[in-house]
Amino acid sequence: MSVDSASQPLIHARGLTKRFGTFTAVDAVDFDVARGEAFGFLGPNGAGKTSTMRMIGCTSPISDGELGVLGLDPRHHGPQIRARLGVVPQHDTLDNELTVRENLLIYGRYFGLTREECARRADELLDFVQLADRAGDLVEPLSGGMKRRLTIARSLINEPDLMLLDEPTTGLDPQARHLLWDRLYRLKQRGVTLVLTTHYMDEAEQLCDRLVVMDKARIVAEGSPQQLIARFSTREVAEFRFAPGIQETLDGQFEGLAERVERLPDRVLLYADDGEDVVLAARDRGLHPETVLVRRSTLEDVFLRLTGRSLIE
Amino acid sequence: MATLTDARGRTTAPVPELASSLATMARVIEHRALQYRRTFRASLFSSFGIPVLFLTAMGLGLGGYVDQNPDPSLAGLTYLQFLAPGVLAATVMQAGSFEAAYPILGGLQWNKIFHAMFATPIRALDIVLGNLAWVAIRLTMISVAFSIVVVAFGASRSPLLVAAIPAAVLTGLAFTAPIMAFTATQRTPDRFAAMFRFGITPLFLFSGTFYPIESLPSLLQPIAWISPLWHGVDLCRRLMLGTIDRDPLLGLIHVAVLAGITVLGVVAASRTFEARLMKG
Structure with missing residues (x-):
């Protein structure tokens, strides 16, 4: 059932469009995802990421354009495609009336696995997501991070060709996020193809080999995190924060200090290959920020450059 | 395994066979x-408890009063004998309606397990049929318990x-299927209370459960004919009393x-489920 040639993309989208009435949620996007890749959709809430994921997951009909998933057409073979997907939805859809292990057993049955096979895989997966000690507990008292890990285990029960993760760590505390990233990284190492959406640039940088930046229903850039940073930002950024009321009085004071200057309501970002040089040059001009931070450029800077806005507003 | 290739060669993988609906x-x-195992005891208790309560209060209590001056329309039956099949059909109607409302809304809206199921090869129609089959099993258990009582x-x-x-099970399903179709269009349980108050309860009272419909004013009698419950009550009564052979056509x-009604309900439900699970 696998796609016959290695060169064939697992997902192939051209002019893919989703409309709800007169509202266009996804506006003619093009992308391909290759086998074994970790591919991300990075963008703010409302950019069209979830709608795109639902179309790939065959739980939302496409409005226009072309979409092939695992070499099949979602319009005609939704159930057949879903048989080979592992889906981690944005909001947990676990069965609270069942135990942790039963959630896996019963889900495997929907993919036509035998009870023995379900039991074997459930135990393996509970080990993998570090929930073996909670196997017999009901789902409800689990923490948010545990529920996400159980959802990931559930999505792996059919040994999917392709995993779809919609905002996998939204709402989790930092420790739970790192644990989840570690598990997803291991899946990636095993060659599982991951497609994920996120509005966290650190998540995209950690997990994605390649990503597209989405904004207002369109793809605005595509590449690896390093490529995108190299293309749309500088190596470093100097962040200046001034005492309240000062920043507004400094019109024109930053000209020529850096390759590019972004003024945010609470700070000024100066883009340059060497941030320390910018700091020194600013001192020479008599600028006295309260705090100075020199850091590497991130995807957040790429997004700011491309859209003029922050990812998380 | 069939291999489909469309004109532009996009469908290039072999198309796997799907499991049957069954x-x-x-x-x-x-x-x-598996979910039911946890509530089994409580539900078994009510399966026997409800008929015992009804047959004691109405059958023995009210029946003792009615039987002092037996009505000719009872044709030599005790009131308890007349009442039992009616309450069987009505009880199963209520259980079938309840099962089509809250647990179904739960799966679509609260814990969203039907959405999780829909991420597997299952089709919307199979989710409807599977749930209907489960309700049929539950209604069979309720009917068997009732019959024992x-x-x-x-x-x-x-x-x-x-x-x-x-x-009786068929009577219940004639409510389950259309109500499931309705439930899949709802996001809150707000309208269920009205459905039970203005739909199910009047049917319970005016469908020949407690008295022959001929006792109603003649103007109200046609209500019985359009009430699915009346068809169920009358069918159960003729079977339980052994009088079905008097009018097999009826x-x-x-x-x-x-x-x-059940088939129409399933057709409607497969559409409303599909619409709900497939985000237009």
Whole structure:
């Protein structure tokens, strides 16, 4: 059932469009995802990421354009495609009336696995997501991070060709996020193809080999995190924060200090290959920020450059 | 395994076979049964408790009063014998309606497990049929418990009592299927209270459950004919009392009406489920 040639993309989208009435949620996007890749959709809430994921997951009909998933057409073979997907939805859809292990057993049955096979895989997966000690507990008292890990285990029960993760760590505390990233990284190492959406640039940088930046229903850039940073930002950024009321009085004071200057309501970002040089040059001009931070450029800077806005507003 | 390739060669992978509807229904039943294990005791208690309460209060209490001056329309039956099949059909109607409302809304809206199921190869129609089959099993359990109580009360007159069990289940499904279709259009349970208050309860009172519909003013009698419950009550009564052979055609009409409503309900539900699970 696998796609016959290695060169064939697992997902192939051209002019893919989703409309709800007169509202266009996804506006003619093009992308391909290759086998074994970790591919991300990075963008703010409302950019069209979830709608795109639902179309790939065959739980939302496409409005226009072309979409092939695992070499099949979602319009005609939704159930057949879903048989080979592992889906981690944005909001947990676990069965609270069942135990942790039963959630896996019963889900495997929907993919036509035998009870023995379900039991074997459930135990393996509970080990993998570090929930073996909670196997017999009901789902409800689990923490948010545990529920996400159980959802990931559930999505792996059919040994999917392709995993779809919609905002996998939204709402989790930092420790739970790192644990989840570690598990997803291991899946990636095993060659599982991951497609994920996120509005966290650190998540995209950690997990994605390649990503597209989405904004207002369109793809605005595509590449690896390093490529995108190299293309749309500088190596470093100097962040200046001034005492309240000062920043507004400094019109024109930053000209020529850096390759590019972004003024945010609470700070000024100066883009340059060497941030320390910018700091020194600013001192020479008599600028006295309260705090100075020199850091590497991130995807957040790429997004700011491309859209003029922050990812998380 | 069929291989489909469209004109532009996009569908290039072999198309795997899907499991049959029957196999996927069995998976839904297995899932619901696993959930049910946790509430089994409480539900078993009410399955026996409700008929005992009704047959004691109405059958023995009210019946003792009615039987002092037996009405000719009872045709020599005790009131308890007349009442039992009516309450069987009405009880199953209520259980079938409840099962189509809250647990279904839960799966679509609260814990969203139907959405999780829909991320597997299952089709919307299979989710409907699987749940309907599970409700049929539950209604069978309720009907069997009810029948045991009827026999224990000495109110059974015919071995056809056994045939009243599937008749009662069919009566329940004629409510389950259309209400499931309605539930899939709802996001809150707000309208369920009105449905029970203005739909189910009046049917319970005016469908020949407690008295022959001929006792109603003649203007109100046609209500019975359009009430699915009346068809169920009359069918169960004729089976339980062994009088079905007096008018077999009417028995067939009852079955046809109830089966027809169930099929229409399933068709409607498969559409409303599809619309709900497939985000337009």
